[in-house]
Amino acid sequence: MLGKFDNWAALAAGLLLGAIMAPTTAVAHGDEGDHVAAFQDHLADYEADVEELASRLDELAERYRREGKAGNVAEFVAAWEEVEYHAAVEAVATPLYPPIWQAISGLRQAVKDGADAETVRARADAVVAALREGLGGLKLKASMRRAGAEEGTGDGDTGPAAAFDRIRDHLDEAVAAYDEGNTEKAKDLVRDAYFNNFEGLEGELIEQDPALVTRLEEAFNAGLLGRINDGAPVGDVRGMVESMKEELAKAETRLKESADSSGEVF
Amino acid sequence: MERRAFLQGATAVGVLGASGVVAGCSDGGGEAPPALSVDDLPPLSGDLTVYLGRGEGGLYSHVVDAIRERNPDLNLSVRRGPSSALANTLVQEAERGGVRADLFWSIDASSLGRVIDQGLARPVPAELRNRIREPFRFEAMAPVTGRVRTVAYNPEQVDPDAIPDDIMAFADADFSVGWAPAYGAFQSFVTAMRVLEGEQATLQWLRAIKPRAREYAGELGAVMATAQGDVDVSLANHYYTLRLKAGKPDANVALTHTRGDAGALVNASGVALLDDSDTATNFVRYLLSREVQSYLAEEAYEIPLVPGVPGPEGLPSLDSLQPPRIDLTRLGDMEPTLDLMRRAGVL
Numbered sequence: 001m002l003g004k005f006d007n008w009a010a011l012a013a014g015l016l017l018g019a020i021m022a023p024t025t026a027v028a029h030g031d032e033g034d035h036v037a038a039f040q041d042h043l044a045d046y047e048a049d050v051e052e053l054a055s056r057l058d059e060l061a062e063r064y065r066r067e068g069k070a071g072n073v074a075e076f077v078a079a080w081e082e083v084e085y086h087a088a089v090e091a092v093a094t095p096l097y098p099p100i101w102q103a104i105s106g107l108r109q110a111v112k113d114g115a116d117a118e119t120v121r122a123r124a125d126a127v128v129a130a131l132r133e134g135l136g137g138l139k140l141k142a143s144m145r146r147a148g149a150e151e152g153t154g155d156g157d158t159g160p161a162a163a164f165d166r167i168r169d170h171l172d173e174a175v176a177a178y179d180e181g182n183t184e185k186a187k188d189l190v191r192d193a194y195f196n197n198f199e200g201l202e203g204e205l206i207e208q209d210p211a212l213v214t215r216l217e218e219a220f221n222a223g224l225l226g227r228i229n230d231g232a233p234v235g236d237v238r239g240m241v242e243s244m245k246e247e248l249a250k251a252e253t254r255l256k257e258s259a260d261s262s263g264e265v266f
Numbered sequence: 267m268e269r270r271a272f273l274q275g276a277t278a279v280g281v282l283g284a285s286g287v288v289a290g291c292s293d294g295g296g297e298a299p300p301a302l303s304v305d306d307l308p309p310l311s312g313d314l315t316v317y318l319g320r321g322e323g324g325l326y327s328h329v330v331d332a333i334r335e336r337n338p339d340l341n342l343s344v345r346r347g348p349s350s351a352l353a354n355t356l357v358q359e360a361e362r363g364g365v366r367a368d369l370f371w372s373i374d375a376s377s378l379g380r381v382i383d384q385g386l387a388r389p390v391p392a393e394l395r396n397r398i399r400e401p402f403r404f405e406a407m408a409p410v411t412g413r414v415r416t417v418a419y420n421p422e423q424v425d426p427d428a429i430p431d432d433i434m435a436f437a438d439a440d441f442s443v444g445w446a447p448a449y450g451a452f453q454s455f456v457t458a459m460r461v462l463e464g465e466q467a468t469l470q471w472l473r474a475i476k477p478r479a480r481e482y483a484g485e486l487g488a489v490m491a492t493a494q495g496d497v498d499v500s501l502a503n504h505y506y507t508l509r510l511k512a513g514k515p516d517a518n519v520a521l522t523h524t525r526g527d528a529g530a531l532v533n534a535s536g537v538a539l540l541d542d543s544d545t546a547t548n549f550v551r552y553l554l555s556r557e558v559q560s561y562l563a564e565e566a567y568e569i570p571l572v573p574g575v576p577g578p579e580g581l582p583s584l585d586s587l588q589p590p591r592i593d594l595t596r597l598g599d600m601e602p603t604l605d606l607m608r609r610a611g612v613l
Contacts, residue, residue, distance in 0.1 A: 102604050159324045199484055200324070203506070206486065207513040217487065265332035265561045266304055 379598020
């Protein structure tokens with residue numbers, strides 16, 4: 001039952017991650033730097049940037065607790081704008097860029113309002129979480145680029161068949177990542193399969209087979225992610241994916257039948 | 267209250283009409299004429315680059331493909347992606363010397379608002395604008411189809427007469443609510459509330475609902491949960507309930523609407539013209555043709571915004587709804603909304 005899912009909140013947060021299929025674009029603030037064009041080769045640098053920024057935030061929150069005042073948030077902002085990670089997340093994982101600024105805005109406001117130390121710590125942690133979310137987006141995008149699976153925004157096939165293919169590929173890659181111990185990547189791939197691909201199909205599928213939609217919703221969100229979160233044996237995760245692929249095949253057939261019987265535009 | 271029960275056994279086919287109660291940037295121009303057939307439109311030719319917001323299960327792509335097939339002399343390039351990402355791309359292209367698209371078809375007005383705010387959209391020619399129903403006529407965007415915010419409720423758990431017709435009064439109700447705060451449509455709804463009611467009232471509303479709310483990843487999930495009785499009501503766009511009822515006519519869910527507030531917001535997909543070419547303008551005429559509007563109403567349950575085209579089955583006419591007066595392009599101002607939602611602990 002949908003309502004009995006425990007992971008909806010986490011999945012909702014994953015929406016932004018699912019949206020990182022945005023085309024790689026130029027940054028809005030100044031030159032992006034050569035590293036952005038080959039961002040997949042600079043992940044370690046970006047990770048170091050994020051950890052440096054996280055360390056600054058930790059110091060800021062700790063000083064606020066100790067001295068009743070914060071370090072200068074503006075100094076943190078200057079540091080954030082300076083790092084290479086900034087340009088990369090803005091250009092490559094664009095949908096994950098505004099939440100970072102929004103989190104910083106929340107921190108700035110808390111400090112300005114003289115909020116208690118716990119609140120400032122929570123706001124600082126929210127900035128760190130947003131930074132790490134952006135880093136996760138870059139990593140996912142990099143893995144897709146390496147695999148040649150980066151979604152085009154050209155004029156290729158973007159119909160349901162292509163979406164089903166992407167879902168199956170993502171699920172297979174998720175099993176492989178999980179088998180290699182990369183749980184976060186596995187979860188990112190499952191979320192991307194759901195939010196950026198399956199969710200666009202289920203509106204039409206619900207008309208054809210509501211029970212099938214319910215089963216797949218549960219499989220994506222409670223079944224598969226639940227198993228990964230619980231650290232289930234890889235055989236269980238693989239078995240779950242194989243079961244989902246059978247259901248996806250039924251869904252694809254249903255939608256094809258529906259498309260065959262639907263009207264033409266003209 | 268008949269309006270509350272129209273989905274229970276309803277077979278009503280909405281015949282859309284100008285309500286006179288929705289407002290945008292209407293500039294008058296009189297009653298729109300009946301939609302034209304594509305047979306009445308000029309053939310398209312030359313180069314055209316369209317940025318197409320991905321959505322509606324690929325149905326917009328079907329429309330674009332059909333227009334291409336019908337116009338062999340049209341050299342059409344299409345870039346697809348999430349509407350918000352394409353809006354960002356256009357802004358960035360402009361900052362780097364000029365946009366590369368002639369036309370942007372977005373699934374939501376908020377992404378168009380971002381492009382319009384940057385001054386990238388050309389005025390919609392008056393003759394074209396006046397083919398769209400009042401009051402969906404805007405200076406810088408041509409709405410294509412609409413979708414209305416609704417209250418989906420489980421009639422076995424909630425007496426429809428107990429559901430307020432004022433969205434702000436939901437704060438004082440006692441039923442459980444399903445919502446999808448991370449969803450763009452929900453955030454546009456909250457933005458409309460913020461614009462209409464103010465930040466403080468919106469913040470209080472969010473905080474009042476939150477303890478009784480269950481969060482879902484998407485609005486279809488929230489509507490399905492309503493049908494299953496996991497929540498009493500859910501806040502969602504209309505087509506999720508219509509689609510669920512189409513697939514499962516006995517689903518325990520029905521629709522009702524609030525009146526004149528954000529809970530009855532009619533949002534729209536739409537087009538921003540990025541150059542003044544006849545090809546771009548005439549492409550929009552195809553989108554507003556009787557055939558395309560009918561196709562999107564029948565296949566995507568979207569609300570036609572030109573006269574003479576029946577709305578989706580199961581939805582009352584716009585005449586009987588009371589959407590709020592709001593400039594849809596203001597829905598692009600999302601950051602204060604996200605800040606409010608975060609302050610309320612909803613995001």
